[in-house]
Structure formats: C-alpha cells, structure tokens
Amino acid sequence: MKKKQWHGWGPGDPAEQHYLVHPRALAGGGDIRHVGEFLRASGWRDHSKEDGPLAMMSPDRTVRIAYDPHGRPGGWAINGAADGLNNSWSAHLGRETPVEIVAGLTDALTLPRSAHAPNVWAPLEEQRWHARVEGEHYTAASPDGTAWMQYRQSPDGSARWWSGAKDSRGTAWTATFTPTTPMHLVQAFAAALASPDPVMRPRGHVPLSAEVRTWSVSVTPSQLSAWQQARITAARAATWARNSAQSARPRTAARLRTAAGAAKTRR
Template sequence: MNHPHGFWAGWHDRPQQHYLIEPRYLAGAGDLRHATEFLRASGWKEKPKTGGPLVFHNPAKTVRVVFDPLTQPGGWTIESKASGYQPAWAAKFGIQTPVEIIAGLTDALTQPPTAHAPNVWAPLSQQGWNTRQGQHFTAMSPDKSAFVQFHQSSPGQAHWWIGARTEHGRAWDAEFSPTTPLSLVQAVTTALADPQPVMRPRGAFPPSNRIRTTSVSVRPSELGAWQQARLNTARTAAWARNAWATARPRGGKPATAPQVPAGYAAGRR
C-alpha cells in the first residue's frame, strides 16, 4: 500500500514522552550537545581526535573545554591560559553534572565580560538557599541536596566546591581553582539555582525520590526548533562581535555598532 509523503513525515514527528525534572541539579547529565553546539555556533573550534575526548578552543585559543567520558572519573574540564592580568585557571565537573549547569559556565565564556561586580551568592539567596559559617562558608539548597562551599586558606587562595547528593549518595561534584574569575563561578551558581525544570527523555534521568517529574509529550520538530533558537542566539552574538571587530578603526573616529541582519535577529524571538 502506498502512503503519501506527508504520512511518513507526520509519523516521524509523532509526539514522544519526555519529563520535566526538578530540581535541575538532580536531573542527570543530559545531552552534552546543549553545551558543545552552543560553543560551535559561537565560533569555537573542535579539535577532532578519534576515540579521544571532545576538545573545543575559543577563537583566541586561550580557553579550552574538554569532555572526557573515557578516563576515570571522567567529566568536564574547562581551563584557561594566563592572559593579561588574569592568571591561568581551571574548573572541573563530574560526568553526571547536568549539562545545563555546565552551559552556565561555557555560555558565559562566549560573552564579553560585564562591568558589574560579581556576587556568587546572590543567585542562591534569591532562591532561598540557606547559608552558614563554619570551617567553610556554605550555601545549601532548600531541599539540602545541593551545596556551594567557599574556603579561603590564605590571601588569594579562595577555593570553591559545588555538588549535589541524593539518597543514593554523591550525584556530582565541581571544583574551581582559586584563580577562576568570580563572574564565571556566579554563572554556575545562577544555572545551579535556576528554578526552571530541565527536560529529559524517558529513562534518561537517575532514580531518586528527591526529584519531581512532570510527563510531557514533545514532537521532535518542537525540540529541534527550541535547539535552533538557542543556536541562533549564539550565532547572532558571534556575528555581531566579528562585525564590530572588523568595523572598528585603528585610529580616529570610532565606528558605529554594526546592524544585525534581520534573518539572524528573527531566531532570537
């Protein structure tokens, strides 16, 4: 029996069961492309290595993002060379760190630095996290499943740890070198404390009685559209940065800011 082409197109776009997971820090790793495709769309280059870890470099080749699922314990390493007044720094995340929290840091690396003084604790206090002063200064999530710890062993030696736990034990951990810019640590705590749930396919999140799940039906085309909108945001920003760098004169009158093409801007709506 012959079926029209539209039948097959509709068949492949049938709704699939997904789950909205809360809190996001217990949702499991997720799809790493949420972070890596944004980097690629922002102009970062992948260093291909057959059978090896995923490695991305920023256009200036001063920062690299590595995802290594093969070596123990595996996970993410984000590190930067020394540049100007900023010393080298590194951040490491366990392999089960939700990719949305990784993207808090990696997305921030694609943005120009802000003029605002960073405040690592502000996103946590805004979401009702509890703080206490002991051997370490600690912020704990309301459900006591996630934490942020700070300890200064000596001047200039500020250590940061972030992690999450379930009734089964450790879910994931992250640590930051003392030289990590506070704006980047704040980008992580912002993503960590975000009350918005994250989406996972059926069977793609760890079992825990500490998570809340909401079943939703999502068409592949809808998922693709959401992902494309996120990538369009990255491409628009990268295009604007490149155009500004190209248009800026070396001397004399400053150039006007470039106009973003209408086709790019549409993807941000």
C-alpha cells in the same frame, strides 16, 4: 563529535515521552550537544576526534573545554590560560553535572563581561539558599538540601570553590574551581545551579532518586530540534554582532585620526 551537526526531523513526527525534572541539579548529565553546539556556533574551534570525547578551543586559544566520560576522574575539564587580567585557572565538573548547569559557565565564556562586579552568592540568595559559616568555609545550600556551593579555605592558606549535588543515595556529582577562576564565570555557574526551572530528559534518562520530581510531557523530535536550533541561532547572531563591532572599531578610529589630521592641516 567533530563536524557533527544537530539534524532535525520532518513534519508529522510522532510525539515522544519526555520528563521535566526538578531539581535540575539531580537531573543527570543530559546531552552534551547542549554545550558543544552552542560553543561551535559562537566561533569556538572543534578539536574533537571522530567519535571521541568533546574538545573545544576558544577563538583566541586561551580556553579549552573537554568532556571525557571515561577518563579519571572523568567529566568536564575547563582550562584557561593566563592573560593580562587573570592567572591561569581551571574547573572540573563531574560527568553527571547537568549540561544546563555546565552551560551556565561555558555560555558565559562567549559573552562580554558585565561592568558590574561579580557576586557568586547573589543568585543563590535570590533563590533563598541557606548560607552558613563552618570554620574557614562559607557554604550556601539549596532549600531542599540537594545542592551546595562552598568557598573552602585550607589551613595552608589555599582556597577553592566547591559545588555539587546529592540525594539520599549519596553524592551525584561535584565541581571544583581554582581560586583564580574568574568570578563572573563562577557566578554564572551558580546562577544556573540555583535556577528553579526544571530541565527536560527523555524517557529512560531520568535518575532514580527519591528527591527527584518529574512531569511527563509529549514532544516531537521536530520540536526538540527547533528548541536547540533557536539556541544555536542566538549564539550565531551574538557572535556576528560582536565580530562586526570589533571589525568596525579600527576603521572608525582611523577615520577619526584622519579627520583630526585634516583639521590640523586646515589650521
């Protein structure tokens, strides 16, 4: 995937049939460029091999994101190194985890943390998920029962976050997070999981599931490219603003120190 860019198409493209899929948790994996292009536009380094699995590294080299559909167990592997605030952490999301839900977590890695304390259950409660206590486990399930989020505690005292989606045929995908995973990232994942908005899939890429509802829509390749480009442009703008603010701080501090020194000299 290295150095590959999202290319648009010219005007007058014939419309193509796509589907809006609900619930999003059962929409299938989707196009991984939804995740990778956003990270690249946010300044992440692309270490993917030519035509190989996706591999991205954060600008500060503390977080690595990889997607490998052929490995075992396969899917998304996200690993964070220990820093001054957190121990090392990791998350694994199955290969059929919708990219829009994956992006809930990965997009949050590019954003400054909120000043508010994170609450994983808040976005689930807002969407009227059903919560219950099962022994040492605390679980919230979607109203239709197709998705869940669980905080699991084992008899040995270890704990982890566990999520996933299922239909009448069985489990579609699961996601696990180590207990050291920063809570604001787990919350961002939960918010994307619980979102009631459908996601779009091209014809032939909608899972065959009795629990899935679809609406047929006609879109042109140019429209699809424009929507993706808007997401990339937003990432670039946020990155530019963040980098500009960071580069301005030392100069501002230096000016303040110089002004303070001049004031003392005048005294």
